[in-house]
Amino acid sequence: NAGVTQTPKFQVLKTGQSMTLQCAQDMNHNSMYWYRQDPGMGLRLIYYSASEGTTDKGEVPNGYNVSRLNKREFSLRLESAAPSQTSVYFCASSEDRVTKAFFGQGTRLTVV
Amino acid sequence: GQQLNQSPQSMFIQEGEDVSMNCTSSSIFNTWLWYKQDPGEGPVLLIALYKAGELTSNGRLTAQFGITRKDSFLNISASIPSDVGIYFCAGQLRGSSNTGKLIFGQGTTLQVKP
Numbered sequence: 131n132a133g134v135t136q137t138p139k140f141q142v143l144k145t146g147q148s149m150t151l152q153c154a155q156d157m158n159h160n161s162m163y164w165y166r167q168d169p170g171m172g173l174r175l176i177y178y179s180a181s182e183g184t185t186d187k188g189e190v191p192n193g194y195n196v197s198r199l200n201k202r203e204f205s206l207r208l209e210s211a212a213p214s215q216t217s218v219y220f221c222a223s224s225e226d227r228v229t230k231a232f233f234g235q236g237t238r239l240t241v242v
Numbered sequence: 243g244q245q246l247n248q249s250p251q252s253m254f255i256q257e258g259e260d261v262s263m264n265c266t267s268s269s270i271f272n273t274w275l276w277y278k279q280d281p282g283e284g285p286v287l288l289i290a291l292y293k294a295g296e297l298t299s300n301g302r303l304t305a306q307f308g309i310t311r312k313d314s315f316l317n318i319s320a321s322i323p324s325d326v327g328i329y330f331c332a333g334q335l336r337g338s339s340n341t342g343k344l345i346f347g348q349g350t351t352l353q354v355k356p
Binding site: 134163165170171172173174175178188220222230231232233234235236 | 246248251275277282283284285286287290330332343344345346347348349
């Protein structure tokens with residue numbers, strides 16, 4: 131019953147450092163997503179992957195890269211972290227055409 | 243970009259009261275979803291709506307997909323303390339069904355006084 135698993139749960143970075151947020155789902159979903167959540171702004175899509183081997187930009191992709199490693203895993207990389215990237219990051223997955231997206235528990239990232 | 247306007251932003255109600263919140267947009271949506279987020283957790287799906295006019299219930303929760311396909315509402319009847327949290331609407335725009343990509347509202351923060 132794991133669903134969508136994100137690691138790490140918390141992270142503090144210094145400006146300019148890099149890191150990768152990991153996400154894995156065990157529901158055999160084709161589509162995976164990365165969102166960021168900031169106070170008063172809901173969830174904004176960073177990148178998504180409609181199927182294994184494909185990735186596309188969402189609403190706020192600048193400063194991020196992603197890799198769909200296989201059907202289960204979708205990672206988000208910050209190459210040079212900036213304070214504006216302080217946020218809560220959520221990974222989600224869904225089946226094609228059936229848009230019930232299931233979310234992980236989030237990664238709380240602080241960039242100082 | 244496309245935007246969902248969710249209202250109200252916050253509500254503070256007495257236990258037992260009914261709650262209503264809604265989302266509107268200038269764009270047409272194929273799907274409406276309602277999520278609840280507890281503190282420190284990810285959003286959890288409450289109700290999914292796929293057809294204009296559809297009315298769906300999940301226990302004390304009822305949601306409807308607006309006839310114009312540009313809005314949706316969520317009602318919670320007889321609120322209880324565990325209803326506290328942030329409620330989000332999310333929609334899938336017409337034409338994006340091959341990706342499952344969702345657009346989220348800003349959220350409604352609900353507080354319930356025992």
